[in-house]
Amino acid sequence: MLKRKMGKSFFADLHDSHERIQIYLKLDVVGQACFELFNSIDLGDIVGCEGTLFVTRMGERTLKVTSLELLSKALHPLPDKHAGLTDVETRYRRRYADLIVNPEVRNVFRMRTRIIQAIRDFLNNEDFLEVETPILQPLYGGAMARPFKTHHNTLDIPMYMRIADELYLKRLIVGGYEKVWELCKDFRNEGMDRLHNPEFSMVELYFAYADYKDVAELFERLLRDVVQKVHNSYKINYGDHEIDFEPKFNWVTMLGSIQEKTGVDFSEMSFEEAKAKAVSMDIGLNEEALINWGKVVEAVWEAKVEPTLVQPTFVADFPKEISPLAKVHRDNDRLTERFELFIAKQEMGNAFSELNDPVDQLKRFLQQGKAIEAGDEEAQPLDDDFITALCYGMPPTGGLGFGVDRLVMLLTNQHSIRDILFFPQMKETKEGSVPVSKILTEIAKED
């Protein structure tokens, strides 16, 4: 509501969630009572009005109001009508005010919904079954992360908010569904920054009788389809980059891409040789973290290759040591059948040919158990029922997980996760009750 008073008449701009229209209101048309009502209306009030359309002297289509009704009163003054609301803390803490004032923010969240709908439509068309699995779990697993812990009163047991869906969706593959997926809210009790919020959204999908290359083909089609539906184009801008989803995505291997960028071939090196070579490259590595060949390869890759991956690129065949849930590569037992997709230098998804051998899986759980005893708060606890499920026989399966929030950031050109979550987690302010509640308490007393 932007008012322009002209003596015994008004012009004003009226907005709804999509558009604005100008209204015109004259004293001798609407009468004294209505005129005074309108005179008392503030920016942010919600009104309903009836009238007829005309075109002003300046050529603008305008509603000449014959009757007007105040539907809802805004008690809190709105931010500046021109400068808007730019203080980021207020924008996140009072998203409603941000949304009222900043139409481009409303649009970002509309796009978020469209992106999720496009993902759902695509997977439905591919005959993937959308399922729901427990968010509140007696045991957590499927990722390396610290969980949120809570307690069930009646059962008197600890319960956890899920950190991933993986183990439940795989149980459904064991149960005979061949294509399942879930849009999952996951919860990780860890640091918060530009890319991380304690609660976030992932898509996980599992595809029986498929391997990681089949999954890559599916993922590529999915992204291309979503980008096209949301942007009406295969090209998008992200920061300084133009990303083109139309050409076939690049496919490189981790070792091959390192060799291409540095000329060094790590594939046949021992751990000691690889570490010595990596250290000699002088790329600021933390030597203490280089505890095995896989870690060395990963560190070199992150330093030399990852920052160069702007256009969509699958990076495949990760070292075994850094891929505990992936199947060993059919041609090379130092590697796994795993890829991550990189776009605009950011990881956009992670997939592998899933480990489906219960004995191997049990061994890996037991290793994790030792890590827990050693104080690793992110190691995974042994899930006996999951092992039991694998004993019933899980077909060869390709699995994929990708962060919905990261994808939304990419497709909306936003650079903080807080800009694509309506209500991002913020620290509690120490102030206690807000001043507004004090003022309203006084008003209530007067009544």
Place this chain on the structure above:
RNA sequence: GGGGGUGUAGCUCAGGGGUAGAGCAUCUGCCUUUUAAGCAGAGAGUCGAUGGUUCGAUCCCAUCCACCCUCACCA
């Protein structure tokens, strides 16, 4: 956790050791086709918090809090 930055009116911001400033918003008056309408006037603040220095602190110093950026750690 390390480094850098920010915090002053409802909003956007300036200022500066001696009674706190602007624009917009709000309120009052004038104006019946305006477009960031105009003109005249008014009200509005714990200057993020707590200590210290000082005759005097919003300003200087210390500590703390919140937010942003960045690095580290972590998916």
